Amino acid sequence: MDRREFLRLVGGATILGFGIPALGRRVAWAQGTSPVADLGLPELTVTFTDAGCKVTPSQTTAGWTLVTFTNSSSEQEDSPDFMLLPAGMSVADVTSVLATPDAAPPSFIYETTFAGGPLASMGKTTQSVSYLTEGDWLVFSAGEPQFAGTTLSVTAASAASPAPVAITADVEVSLQEFAFVGLEQPVPAELHIWKLTNTGQQPHIMIVFPVPDGTTTEQLLATVMGFMTGTPAASAVDLGDAPSAGGCSALSSGQTLYLPLDLTAGTYGAVCFVPDEQTGAPHVLMGMGTVFTAA
Numbered sequence: 615m616d617r618r619e620f621l622r623l624v625g626g627a628t629i630l631g632f633g634i635p636a637l638g639r640r641v642a643w644a645q646g647t648s649p650v651a652d653l654g655l656p657e658l659t660v661t662f663t664d665a666g667c668k669v670t671p672s673q674t675t676a677g678w679t680l681v682t683f684t685n686s687s688s689e690q691e692d693s694p695d696f697m698l699l700p701a702g703m704s705v706a707d708v709t710s711v712l713a714t715p716d717a718a719p720p721s722f723i724y725e726t727t728f729a730g731g732p733l734a735s736m737g738k739t740t741q742s743v744s745y746l747t748e749g750d751w752l753v754f755s756a757g758e759p760q761f762a763g764t765t766l767s768v769t770a771a772s773a774a775s776p777a778p779v780a781i782t783a784d785v786e787v788s789l790q791e792f793a794f795v796g797l798e799q800p801v802p803a804e805l806h807i808w809k810l811t812n813t814g815q816q817p818h819i820m821i822v823f824p825v826p827d828g829t830t831t832e833q834l835l836a837t838v839m840g841f842m843t844g845t846p847a848a849s850a851v852d853l854g855d856a857p858s859a860g861g862c863s864a865l866s867s868g869q870t871l872y873l874p875l876d877l878t879a880g881t882y883g884a885v886c887f888v889p890d891e892q893t894g895a896p897h898v899l900m901g902m903g904t905v906f907t908a909a
Contacts, residue, residue: 627909648741648874649807653779655743657681657765660694660731662687662755666764668755673767676748678779682741685734692755693822693863694731694851696766697723705765708752721763724891728817728864730810735858743781743872744861775869781872783809789865790814791901796882803908805876812865818886818897821861822875825883826851831905834883864888 657680659670663834685692699708700722711720729751732742746768754763784806787796791814812818825834829851836847859882860875882902886897895901 620797623734628904642673645788649805650680650741650743650781650872650874653680653743655779655832657682660684660753662689662692662694664688667746667753667755669764669766672765673769676746676768676771679680679744679746680741681731681744682739683732683734684739684775685736686738687755689736689755691733691735691858693861695742695752695754695763695863696729696731696746697752697754697864698727698729698747699765700726700753705752705763709754709763717889719889721895723748723864724816726866727869728866728870730865732873733821733858733861733863740860745870763814766780769797781807781809783807783872785809785875786811787820788813789818789820789886791816792886792897792900794820794886794904796904797884797906800907801877803877803879808873808875809870810862810865810873812867816891816897816903817864817866819862819864819888820884820886822859822877822882822884823853823905824859825853825905827881829881829883829905831903834885834905835898835901838885838903842896878908881883881905881907 640818655678656674658674659700660681660683662670662685681694683694697708699705701721727747729744729746730742731744732740734740744785748768748770751766751768752763753766785796787794787808787810789810789812795813809857810820833851837850837853840846840850859877860873861873862873882905884906886902888897889895890897890900
């Protein structure tokens, strides 16, 4: 990934900071082999095309939901954002604000709820398990064309609704200001379920991608800073065309998402690009990036 591509993807999402950097092209597994596919949960199928976003069905019940996402757009990588419509705002209100460039992110993105969704590369399908509360949700892409989305109605759970299913996660990570807690020790390689919980106060995303063996967290952060300033650090590492290993879209404070990730043994980076509520700086520039290993 060169600097121009990095700045296009991050700069194009400065309103929300939820754009997905195209660090690679190999995010997905064969349909039906995801370890969350057979839990008996209500399922939402989300498909992105260049014409917009399609969600099937358009109504579901509150609770844990299997999200199956297919990226059929020309975006090299994308992820569905699930945003509970802010109080007193219509879809038209929200999309108008999001589509209008502004110096600061809109305040409502720090006040409403984002439930998170899985990352998929072009032509691929991925899955996650997200928790949706009762209300009207906007499902959209923060890629290009930006903010093309659709609404999802989530009704109150009833006695007839499926009971919650216990999911066993092999890796648990807390997203907070400004760190990924839980990656201090090596994580298991190959396909495992990750439990991601936002224990902070602001929304966060997590993008995971390979980095050269021996890379340190300090080198990763210096490399990202160099991409954004145009002045490469002496300690910068060459990320090249390293493929993304997966990730999730915006997750609000208190929200949890279960994400299958298939990591080969090696060294990885994790970053968050959401803009800080006070300064507007991407969280990665405030230290929310780390290097970890899978073994």
